[in-house]
Structure formats: C-alpha cells, structure tokens
Amino acid sequence: xxxxxxxxxxxxxxxxxxxxxxxxxxxxxxxxxxxxxxxxxxxxxxxxxxxxxxxxxxxxxxxxxxxxxxxxxxxxxxxxxxxxxxxxxxxxxxxxxxxxxxxxxxxxxxxxxxxxxxxxxxxxxxxxxxxxxxxxxxxxxxxxxxxxxxxxxxxxxxxxxxxxxxxxxxxxxxxxxxxxxxxxxxxxxxxxxxxxxxxxxxxxxxxxxxxxxxxxxxxxxxxxxxxxxxxxxxxxxxxxxxxxxxxxxxxxxxxxxxxxxxxxxxxxxxxxxxxxxxxxxxxxxxxxxxxxxxxxxxxxxxxxxxxxxxxxxxxxxxxxxxxxxxxxxxxxxxxxxxxxxxxxxxxxxxxxxxxxxxxxxxxxxxxxxxxxxxxxxxxxxxxxxxxxxxxxxxxxxx
Amino acid sequence: xxxxxxxxxxxxxxxxxxxxxxxxxxxxxxxxxxxxxxxxxxxxxxxxxxxxxxxxxxxxxxxxxxxxxxxxxxxxxxxxxxxxxxxxxxxxxxxxxxxxxxxxxxxxxxxxxxxxxxxxxxxxxxxxxxxxxxxxxxxxxxxxxxxxxxxxxxxxxxxxxxxxxxxxxxxxxxxxxxxxxxxxxxxxxxxxxxxxxxxxxxxxxxxxxxxxxxxxxxxxxxxxxxxxxxxxxxxxxxxxxxxxxxxxxxxxxxxxxxxxxxxxxxxxxxxxxxxxxxxxxxxxxxxxxxxxxxxxxxxxxxxxxxxxxxxxxxxxxxxxxxxxxxxxxxxxxxxxxxxxxxxxxxxxxxxxxxxxxxxxxxxxxxxxxxxxxxxxxxxxxxxxxxxxxxxxxxxxxx
Numbered sequence: 001x002x003x004x005x006x007x008x009x010x011x012x013x014x015x016x017x018x019x020x021x022x023x024x025x026x027x028x029x030x031x032x033x034x035x036x037x038x039x040x041x042x043x044x045x046x047x048x049x050x051x052x053x054x055x056x057x058x059x060x061x062x063x064x065x066x067x068x069x070x071x072x073x074x075x076x077x078x079x080x081x082x083x084x085x086x087x088x089x090x091x092x093x094x095x096x097x098x099x100x101x102x103x104x105x106x107x108x109x110x111x112x113x114x115x116x117x118x119x120x121x122x123x124x125x126x127x128x129x130x131x132x133x134x135x136x137x138x139x140x141x142x143x144x145x146x147x148x149x150x151x152x153x154x155x156x157x158x159x160x161x162x163x164x165x166x167x168x169x170x171x172x173x174x175x176x177x178x179x180x181x182x183x184x185x186x187x188x189x190x191x192x193x194x195x196x197x198x199x200x201x202x203x204x205x206x207x208x209x210x211x212x213x214x215x216x217x218x219x220x221x222x223x224x225x226x227x228x229x230x231x232x233x234x235x236x237x238x239x240x241x242x243x244x245x246x247x248x249x250x251x252x253x254x255x256x257x258x259x260x261x262x263x264x265x266x267x268x269x270x271x272x273x274x275x276x277x278x279x280x281x282x283x284x285x286x287x288x289x290x291x292x293x294x295x296x297x298x299x300x301x302x303x304x305x306x307x308x309x310x311x312x313x314x315x316x317x318x319x320x321x322x323x324x325x326x327x328x329x330x331x332x333x334x335x336x337x338x339x340x341x342x343x344x345x346x347x348x349x350x351x352x353x354x355x356x357x358x359x360x361x362x363x364x365x366x367x368x369x370x371x372x373x374x375x376x377x378x379x380x381x382x383x384x385x386x387x388x389x390x391x392x393x394x395x396x397x398x
Numbered sequence: 399x400x401x402x403x404x405x406x407x408x409x410x411x412x413x414x415x416x417x418x419x420x421x422x423x424x425x426x427x428x429x430x431x432x433x434x435x436x437x438x439x440x441x442x443x444x445x446x447x448x449x450x451x452x453x454x455x456x457x458x459x460x461x462x463x464x465x466x467x468x469x470x471x472x473x474x475x476x477x478x479x480x481x482x483x484x485x486x487x488x489x490x491x492x493x494x495x496x497x498x499x500x501x502x503x504x505x506x507x508x509x510x511x512x513x514x515x516x517x518x519x520x521x522x523x524x525x526x527x528x529x530x531x532x533x534x535x536x537x538x539x540x541x542x543x544x545x546x547x548x549x550x551x552x553x554x555x556x557x558x559x560x561x562x563x564x565x566x567x568x569x570x571x572x573x574x575x576x577x578x579x580x581x582x583x584x585x586x587x588x589x590x591x592x593x594x595x596x597x598x599x600x601x602x603x604x605x606x607x608x609x610x611x612x613x614x615x616x617x618x619x620x621x622x623x624x625x626x627x628x629x630x631x632x633x634x635x636x637x638x639x640x641x642x643x644x645x646x647x648x649x650x651x652x653x654x655x656x657x658x659x660x661x662x663x664x665x666x667x668x669x670x671x672x673x674x675x676x677x678x679x680x681x682x683x684x685x686x687x688x689x690x691x692x693x694x695x696x697x698x699x700x701x702x703x704x705x706x707x708x709x710x711x712x713x714x715x716x717x718x719x720x721x722x723x724x725x726x727x728x729x730x731x732x733x734x735x736x737x738x739x740x741x742x743x744x745x746x747x748x749x750x751x752x753x754x755x756x757x758x759x760x761x762x763x764x765x766x767x768x769x770x771x772x773x774x775x776x777x778x779x780x781x782x783x784x785x786x787x788x789x790x791x792x793x794x795x796x
Contacts, residue, residue, distance in 0.1 A: 078753040078768075082485065082744050114540060118515045118713065121540065122750035125715060129754060137715045139547075141537040141554075142518050150557060154539070154550035161544050317522035342485055345746075349519035352481055353527060370483075 003247050007215070007235045014231050015217050022105050025050035031108040031169070034127065036120045037220060038290065038311050039113040039138065040304045042186050043159070045224040046179035047166045052105045053221055054127070055120075057093070058086025062265035062374035066100040071375065085343040085374025087123035094130050107133050109169065111162075115140040115314040117346045136165055140309045144316035147309060155305035176300065182224040183295040183303075190293050192232035193219045199239050200283040201331045204253040206242045209282035210272045211249060213263050219291045254279035255395055258328045258336040261347050262287050262373045274385075278392045284331040286312055286323055313346065321354055328362060335395050336366040341373050365394035415637050418630040419607050425614040426662075429470055432618045433504050436463055443506045443566055445532065448493065449616050450681045451511040452536050453555065453701050455691065458620065459570045459578040460562040465505060466616025467493050468682070469660070472774030474499045481523055487744040488773035489660065490516050497528050507532030507565060509558070513540075513713040514747055532565040534558065542706045542716040551702045559698075575697040582691065585620050588627045589687040595634055597732070600649055600674035602637055606665035609675075613682055647672075650792045653728060654678040655755060656740035656748055657712070661776050664740065664769070664785070671789045676732040679725065680740075685709045712747035721751060722758035729764055735792040738785070739768040765792060 025032050033044050035051045044051045061070055067085055070092030075081060079091050093104045110133055112124035121137060128135030138158055141151050163174045196215070199207045215235060222228035242248075257275065259282045264271060275282055290311065296303040312323050328336060338355055340348045351368050359366050369387050372378035425432050433444055445457050449466040457464040469492035477495035484491070496502050508530045510521040525533050537554055539547040559570055589612060596608040611630065615623045650673040658680050659665060668675055678684045688709050692700040710721035729737065737759055741748050752768065759766050767788040769781060 078749075078756060080749055083746055083749055087750075118513075118518075118540070119746055121715065122712070122747055126750055126754065135715070135717075137541040139539055139541045139715075141539070141550075142512050142535060144522065144535060148557075150550065150553040154546060154553070157546040157549065158544070161546055317526050340483060342483075345486070345515040346519050349482060349486060349516070350523045350526075352483075353523060 003242075005211070005215075005235070005238060007231075007238050010231065010234055011215060011217065014222070014227055017227070018221055022050055022052060026105075032105055033109045033111055034107040034124065035111050036113050036116060036124070038115050038308060038313055039111055040159070040308050042179065042182045042224045042295070042304060043162060043166070044111070046176075046182045047163075047170065047172075047174060048178075049109070049166070049170075051221070052107065054090045054104060054123075055086055056217070056221065057101070057104045058089045058374060059265050061089040061093070061101045062086070063268060064101050065266045065376065067266065067374040068377065069100060070096065081375070081377070082342075084117075084119045084123065085372055087119060089374060090123060091126065091130075094127070107131055109133055110135045111138065112136070113138040113140060113308060115308060115311060117313075117344065119345075134165075134169070136162060138162060140314055142316070143310060143314055145319075147306070151309060152302065152305055155309050156301050159301045159305060179300050180297050183297055183300055185226060185229055186224040186293060187295055189219055189223050189228040189232055190291055192229065192236055193291055194289075196232060196236055196239060197284070197288060199243070200249075200256075200281070202243070203256075203332075204248040204250065205256075205281055205283060206239050206248055208249040209259050209285050209288060210263075210268065210275075212285075212288040213268065216288055216291075223291065223293075250276055250279065250281050252279050253281045255334040256281050256283040256331055258283070258324065258331065258333045259285040260287075260324060260336065260338040260351070261285065261341060262339070262344070264339070264371050264379065265373055266376050267371075267379060274388060278395075280335075280392070280395070282337075283333060284327050286320075286327060289327060317350055317354075320350070321357055324354070325358060325362060328358075328364065333364065334398070335364050335391065336362075337391070338366065338368045339373075340368050340370045342370070342378050343373050343375070365391060365398065367391045413629055413633050415602065415630070415633045418626070418633040419611075421626050422607075422611045422614045422630070425617050426470075426610045429465075429468070429617040430501070430504060433463075433465055436619055436622075444504060445507040445509060445562075446502060446505040446530075447509040447536075448511060448517065450686045451513060451538060451705070452509045453558070453705065454620075455575065455578040455582050455701060456555065456559060456570070457509070457562060458581070459574040460559075460566045461568050461574075462507075462562070462566055463619050464616075467496075467502065467505075467508070468613060468616065469493060469496075469773040471496050471499075471501050474501055475774050481527055482520060485744055486516050486520065487742050488775065489658070489742055489745075490520050492773045494520055494524055497524065505530060507534070509534045509536050511536040511538060513538070513711075514745075516744075532561075534561055538705065538714075540714050542714050543718045548702055548706060551705060552698055555698050555702060572697055575701075576693070579691045579697055579700065580693060581620055581624070583693065585615070585624050585627070586687045586690055588624060588631065589615065592627065592631060592634075593684070593687070595631070597674065597676045599634075599638060599641075602634060602641065604665075604669040605673075605675045606662070606669055609659055609665050609683060610662075612686060615686075616682075648796070649674045650736070650789050650796070651676045651732060651734045652789075652792070653725070653732065653734045653737045654680060654683065654740055655725060655737055656680060657742060657745060658682040659740060660742060660771050660773050661778070661781075663778055664771070664781060667778075667782050667785050668789075670782075671786050673785075673789045673792075676734055677728050679709060679711075679721075679728075681711065685711065712751045722755050725755055726758060726762055726764075729759070729762070734764070735796065736765040736767065736788065738788070739766060741768060741770050743770050743772050765795070 071088040074088040074092035110128040114121040218228040443462040454464040474495035477498040478491040596603040
C-alpha cells in the first residue's frame, strides 16, 4: 500500500453517507433489511428499502481486532469458538452492552441467500429470532457442474415469493421499471470494478488486492446505486492518472501473486508488508472478483437468479479450480497462496487437493496456510512466517 | 433381563431377547459383513447414503440396497487428513476416511444429502479423489415452508430417480415405488412399536439395545431387518409375560437433542446410571422413524411431503415447525426430566440452535446438559462423570 489514493477521502464520504442513510432510514420508517454479500440486493434497492450488510460489520470488527472481545460475549451465550468469526462478532455485538466498533444496525427484515454457506443461513435465522423480525431465506441448491432448468425455476419462483413478501410487508406494489434501472446501475458498477481490478495485470501495476480490499465497500454495499458508479468512475480516473505519472502499487514489483479468498482482516497490514518486503504484489483473488455480475435487463428475475446462483461460491470442485487457474493466467501470476480459513468451510475444504492440482497444471509454486479471517487466536505467526519464507524462496529460485 | 437358553436360533417361538438382540448388535458392530452377505444373496447393487435424509424408498424401488454409511471404523479418521482439514466434523472425516482406506469398496454408489457446508464440500473432494461408479448429491431444499420448496423437491426426486434408473438399468414403476413405500412404512411402524416398548420397559430393552436396532436398520436390507425385528418384538413380549411387574424403580427420563448419538458408549452410560432415553431429535434415532409416507396418491408427492414434514432439524428452515416448541412439546408428552444435548464438535448448525433451545428449556424449568463429542476421540470417563452427575441431580429433583 504505497502512495495513498486521493479517492480514499471520497470513499470515506461515500460510506459515511451510506451509514447516515441507514440511521435516517430508522428515523423515517424505511425498513432496514439485513442481506448477505451474495444476495440479489438489487431487489431490495428497487423496493426502496435500506440494505445493511452484517458481514461488513464482521470484517470491520475483525480489522479493528475486536473479534476476541465480541466473541467472548457470544461464547458466554453458548455460541462457541468453532463458529464463523463474523457470526460471533455479530451475535456478540447483539448481546453486548459495549460496542467497540459501533452497534450493528438492527434489522426490520432479515434476508439471507445461502449460496455462500449454511453458516449465514443459521446466523441470520438466529438474528431474525433475536431481533424478532421476519426472516426470508432465498435457498440456492449447490451447482456441481452446469446449472439446471430445475434450479433456475426454483430460484425464479423464490424471487416471486420474495417480491410478494416485500409487497405484503411494505403495502406497496413492486416497481419492475425501477428494478431495471437498478440492474443497469449494477451492471455499470460491476463493469467499472472489473476494469479497475484488471489494472493489476499491468507490469508494474498501479493497483493490487490489498487496494481492492479497501476500495471494495461500494461494490458490495452500493451496487445498484448512482453512488457506486460515480465512485468507481472517479477511482478509475485516478488510476489512469497514476499510470501516466508512473505511480505503482509497489515501487519494485518483482512478482505477481494469486491470493485465494478473503484477507486475514486483523492481519491485513501484516500481510501487505510481508508481500511488499519481498517485492511481491498480490494482484488477484477470487474474492474481490466475486462482483462480476452482468444482468440481462430484458429478463431481470431470470438473470438475477442465474447471476447469484451460479456465482463461484456455489460451485463444485472443478469449476473452482478452473476459476482460480483462469485468474492466475489472466493476471500472469508467479505463484499462489491459498488461505484455509477456519471461519469458512465452503472455500477452505478441498484446498489441499486443489493446491496440488493447480501446481501440477500451472507449474507455479503455491502454498496453503491455516488461519482465521477474523480471530487471531488461530493465527500461528511464526509458522505462517516460515511458510511464506519458503514460498518466497521458491519464487526466487524458479 | 437376560435368560440364556440353548434354543436353536432359527425357531421364532424359542428365541429369547438376548439372542434376538445379539443379531442386531452383530450388524451394528460389523456392517461390512452384512453388506457382503447381502451381496452374495444376489442383491447386487449396494448404494450407500449418508443418513438420514436420502429417500431410501426410491433407492430401494430401483432394485438397489440402500446402505447407511455410519461412522463404524473409527481407526480410519486420520486417513482423511491429507484431503480435509481436521476442523471438519469427525463424522464426515470418518466416513471419508473409511472410503479412502478402501473400507467402503463394497459399495457401488453413494448418495450424499446436501444438508450443511461440510456435506456440500466434502462430497466434491470425495468424488475427485476416491469416486464411486455412481455418486450423486441429493439437493434438498433448505427452506421447507414455502410452495416453491415442494415443487423443487419433486423435481429433485425426479432427477434422482432418473439417475438411479440410468445406473441400475431398471425402470422404477409407480408400483415398485408403492411397494417400497409400504415396506418402509411397515418397518418404521415396527421400530416405533419397539421404541414405545423401550420407553415402557427399559429394564427389558435398554437404551443401547434400542438405538443399536435403529442403527442396524440402515445397514441391512429392510426385508431382513423386518424379519429380525418381528422376532425381537415377539421375544420381548414373551419376556414381558414372564416378568413380575412392580419391582422396577422409576427411572430418570431424558431426551437427547442433536444430530446423532456419538459415541455409542453414551447409550451404555445411560443404561449404567439407570436413565431411560424417552425421546430424541436425532437423525439416527426418532427422526428416522417418526413419520410415514402416504400410501395413496402420487408416490413422489407423498415422498416429498414426508420429507417436508419430518421433525425439525438444524439444517432446514421451517417456520411451520419451530424446533424449540417441538422439543418442549416432546418433553411434556414424554414427561422427560431433562434434556442432554449431544453435539459433535465443529457441527455449526447444531451450535447455532443451542442457545435458543437451552433458553426455552431453562424458561420451562427443564434441566439440560451439553456434551461435545467426537467420533473416535472422546474421553469416556468425562462423559460418565458428567452424565452420572446430571442423572443424579435429576433423580434428586424427582
């Protein structure tokens, strides 16, 4: 993380504005809806409701190193440390009188899509009961190979159930024209976001994974709004300017690395420094590439169903291997790091075999390391440092 | 309860309870032997499934023998370590480990119900590194209360039927399926009768014996099991006639909450301390036998309706069936003195429900105990001490 981005100040404004609208929503009686990261939030925006992302709260609490404190409250209630770190942050905050990162915004409705995992399904179910508000589960069957008509039909039927549910709750008819506008804005934001991510493929690159983790907040939360589009236009403009001025993410980029999955939030800086010291730019991750939606405005519900159900988080072994290798090739990386994250079984189970398959097929050095995205109690610093030392040695000796 | 006799095994009239039970214990102890015997008796295709959400009736109607893969060879757990993190539940690690070491080679196929993140993910690794000729997911809906769930489940049943037909080369007719449904219904009715007998006469039919009979029913063909079961019930009723009533002191009545009764010795401990398990929520217990399939109308609709109406389970969202209410109702109906939570370490869905269930039971004045157990790695001494103290406390309160 080299020269700070001017856009960072704008990001703070954009996100402050988003959170302020959450507070206003409460005051004005606009329902606050909890949603999961891979949920068709476009429907929530089109219905004029305010979407709130508890996973962002988890990431924030983790980055501020408060997981252990919040988790202690959750653990005292019987939610044990083997549960997802984000969920423990959220549940811990719900049961706490103290709020070290501000109180999680209380929901009026809880919407969950289980395409990412079954943990969210349970966490959100618990939250619905805790806050005594209705819970709606958008259920996505696992897609092992190709999707099927059966799954698509199930999803579209549930989209209708979701819209009926919102109509009954708000007493207003759902506006499909508005949905088309929202989808169009989401398309534009996704397009810009991917163009931004792609600049990491340049050698040297002006932007990398750790920058993306910082600048991703609007694509997650404000996808489908003007604000996200405006923000990524500005960021892209700044990146172009930086390229002209030859300002790069690393002053001496020697290698590009593929990082699988999410950051270790409380160690974001630790890892950024570790890679920078070794002249390695983490250029790409499937995580930041999650927001690659493209909606067909002619068939909005079908298209939403396809985009969300067929996201990589809901796909089988081979698809995930191809996705990783595809990104590695596109960004011409020199090595890869796979993060076995205790908080996330779906992305972690299978990595041992994936590592050897990917290494065999690409010839690249690669490692799997164990930690937790939120909870530092599972961070064995010396072992991890040693693992990475060997990894960088392999890169040097290639 | 024991009355050793030299009577020949085959004569139904003469068999005693110990002998009749011995057959079931033998099966539970060495399931592979039963499969091999069945294979030699011309039942060619043995299709494994992870208990107990796969519609066995459908597998049976395809002319195959559905075999429930339970964790019986605990030594094989570490076989999975090269492919799977040790923070996956020991149940899945054991099943997968048994397959990796060749211990499940007698199966021609495997069906994995996708109920949680671990089943969803491990299925894909398993298929990659040690595939069976026939390997399928059963992708159930995980929201069960909206109309879309039933439509989708019907489609998924149809998909599984087509795959089974393709594999066995045999068409499943409505008549075949109807016959299988009737067989399974009769069998469940017998098991329920047995369970009621156990609750009334734990001095004749203890906890371990009862649950071994239920477990053994996943392991051998239902036709054979039913024969053994008829013999056992017969022996039990004869035994009852001989018994002088009124001597037996009132036992402490407990309910088990969780997914399965691991380790099996837990049931022996309950027998030793003189407690009777009068009900449970377990997939390998009452939930397996609780409800039947309607025998008139479309058999696929009937199968789907049974699945949707099964007793609550942590992995499914069903607003029509609140798990806490169901558990409290069971406590009242069975006049249970306390509830023991039996949680497999790393089982997230059960942990998310735990504080809710415990609060409900606390509020109703029902004492609870939580045991965290693992397949193959468990301190029996600690279980004995804790269960013993709990039962003693309940006894004192009676």
